[in-house]
Amino acid sequence: MSIRRHLLPYLVLVLMVAGCADQSAKFSSDRRIEELESASTDAANNLTTTLLEHFGTPNRLVSWSALPIDYGTVSGTVLSASGDQLRLSLETKPPAGLANVAVVFGENNPGPRLAVSYDSDSRMLTLAPGTKSDTLPPPGTRVRLIGHRLQQGRQSFMQHCMHCHGVAGDGFGPTARYIRNHKFNPMPRDFRRGLFKFTSTKDGIYASRDDLKRTVKLGLSGTYMPSFLLLSDAELDAVVEYVRFLAIRGETERRLLAHFQPLIDAKTPQDRQPLEQELNGAGFTEAFNDAVSLVAENWQAAEESDNVVLPTVARVPDGFESRKKGRDLFIGTKINCAKCHGPRGRGNGSFLNEIQENPETKKKYSEPGLFDNWENKVSPRDLTAGIYRGGRRPLDLFRRVTTGVKGTPMPGFAALKEEDRWHIVNYILSIPIAGVFPEKKHDHPDGDDHKADKPAPAPTKSTKGSGSPSKDK
C-alpha cells in the first residue's frame, strides 16, 4: 500500500533525472555523408574525424589559425605555475566566465592546452589535466587564451538563431519547417555554401562581416528573419563570427563531399576500390587543404574594401524624368526587369511560366518557376509592396541592381551605366507610392518640403485608366 502511494512521485523523479542525462551536442552532418558511408565507410570516417579534429563540436569548438576568424584572444604572461594552475597577468580584461579556451604558450606552440576555468580575482587559470609529457612553462612565458568570442557567439547563436538555422547552420532547425510550409517565406539560410543573398560586396564575393551584422541587426523585412537590434555590439560581433565559422565548416564539408562524389557515384565494388585508394589516401589531405585555403581566401576577400560596391556617381535626383527613364529600362528589352518582376512590378513576369535549368547541375527543374541555389522555389519581389529585404536605402537598391541577389536568379547589372542604375532605383522606389507609371502632375520626390502640408494622394487615382504599359512608352 505504502509503495503504491509513493510510486508516482518516484516515477516523476526518475523521469526528471533521465532527462538530465549528458547529451553531448554534435554538428549535424550533411545528408550525403550517409550515401558516402554506404559507398565507403573508411572515407566517411575519414571525413567526419577530420572535421571533428579541425572544427570540434558545439560544446568544444576548435580554434584554428588557418581560418580568417576572430576567435577572441586574450594575451598575457605567466606569473607562476604549479600543478595544473597558472597565475597570469592578462593585458586585457577577459570576459566574465572565461572557461574552456585554448591556452597557447609562446609564439608557435603546436600543442595548446585546454583551460577549465579562470578566476579573475586570484588571476588563477586552471588547466585541464594534460598528458605526462606536458610541462608547464616558466614564469615570464607569453600566453594566449583563444576562443572566448566564438564561444560567446555559439551561446547567442544557440539562444537566438539555432531554431531556424540549425545547430550546424544548415537551415534545418526545428522551426524551419513552419517557415517552409508558407509559400511566401524564404527558407532559413543554409550557411554551408558560403553564399548569402544580401551583401554589399561585388558579384562572386562572399559577405563581409558588416553585411552579416547588418542583416542580424535589422533583420530581413518581409521574411521570418527578425531584427536583433537590441543585442549588444559585442554579442552581434560574436554571432557574426560564429556564423562565419559555421559557414566555413559547412563549406569545407561540402567540398570534401564533392571530392568523394565519384566514389558515391561508383556502382560496383570493383569501381570503388581504385577510387577509394585514390580519393581517400593522399588525395584527401590535398583536397582538405585546398578546400580550407580556398574557403579562407574567399572569406578574407569579402573584407577587402576594393570588393565593396559603392557608386561613384551620386543618386540622380528623383523626379519624373528619372523615373520615366528607369521605367523604360525596367520594361525595355536590354535588361528587362519586367521579364520576372512583371510589367507592373508585381513579381509575376512571364518568365515564371517557363521551366528553368539548374545552373549547377544543368538539370531541368520539374516545375516552372524560379529556384535559388538551395533549390527552393523563389518568387521575384513584388515591387508594389514597398518591402525591400536587403534594405531600402538607395544605396542598398543600387547594390541589388549592381550585383543582384546572390544565389538567386536575380542577376546583377554592373555593366549598366551608374546613372541608369540610379534611374532604376528611383523608379523602383516610386512604384509603391506613385504607382507603376511615373506621374507628371502629382510628382512627389521623397518627402520634399513642397508636400509638407499635403500627404500624397492615393495613387489609384493616377494609375486608373492608364491603360497597358506599352501605351505609356
Add this chain to the structure above:
Amino acid sequence: MSRIFWCLFFTAWPILGIVVSVISPQMNWGFPDNRESATPLGERIDDLFYLILCIVTIAFIGTMVVLAYVLWKASKNEDEKGWFSHGSHNLEVIWTIVPAGILLFIALYQMDVWAIYRVRDYDLKQQNSPRLNNLVAEVIARQFEWRIRYPAPGTVFKSKKQIDDWLAKPQAGDLYTVNHLHVPLNKETLIYLKSGDVQHSFFVPEMRVKQDAIPGQNIDIWFTVNRAGDFDLTCAELCGWGHYKMRGRVTAIEDFSGFLQKLKAEQDFDGISKSAGEIAATGQTQEVTR
C-alpha cells in the same frame, strides 16, 4: 492537538502573505526595474490599482479572520458536529449587494481613466482637429519583431481620412525602423498598432501601456511620456515559438524632429553623401537619452 496544528497552519499562511506584501517594498522584492510610471495616465492607473488592492486587502483580511476564528472555535470543540445551514435570505442579499456596490463604484470611478486611455480618437473625426497631428508612428507587430513607420517629417494631417490613407499604404518620404520606437517627450502621442500575422500585444510596463494588436485592425494608442529615457517594449501575448525574441525599446526624446531628420539622412543614403554616411555606418540611428 492535530486540529489546533491545522488551525494554526492555515492561519499562518495568510498572515505570512500579508507580512511579505507589507515589507516587500522596503526589501526591494518587487519586479526588477519596477519603476514609477513615465506617463501621467500611468500614475492614475497606478492609483486605481492601489485602490483595488486596498479593497481586496480589506476583504482578504476580513475573510481570513472569520475563517481563522471558525477553525479555532471548531478545534476546541471535539463533540459537536458541524452545522449545515442553507438559505438565509438576508445574508444572501447582503453578500450580493455589498460586492455589487463595490464593483459599481469601481466601474464609475475608473471611467475617466478608461476614456482617456481608450476613447481618444473620437475627436479625430472632426476636420482639422489638433489631435490629428499627434500621430507619431505606425507599429506593425509581426513574428518576431516590431516594424515601425513614421510619416515623412513635416507631414500635416488634416482629416481622419488622410490618416487612414497613410495607414493603408506606404507614402512618399515615410521613414522606417525596426524594434526601436522614438516618441516625443511631454507631448501627447498617437501611434497606430497593426499586426502582420497573429495576435501580439504592445506592452511598455514603465509607461503602463498594454494593447493587443489584432490582425486586420489599426488600433490607436495614446500616451504622453513625461520622462526622457529608454523603456522596454515587450510582446505580452504569446504569439508563437519566438515570442521571447520580440524585445524592443521605446525612447522618449526632446528633439524628436531632429531624430527624424537624422533618420531621413540615413535612409536616403546613396553611398556618396558623407555626413549621412557616417550615420549609416552604425546601421541604424540609436540615440540614448538618459
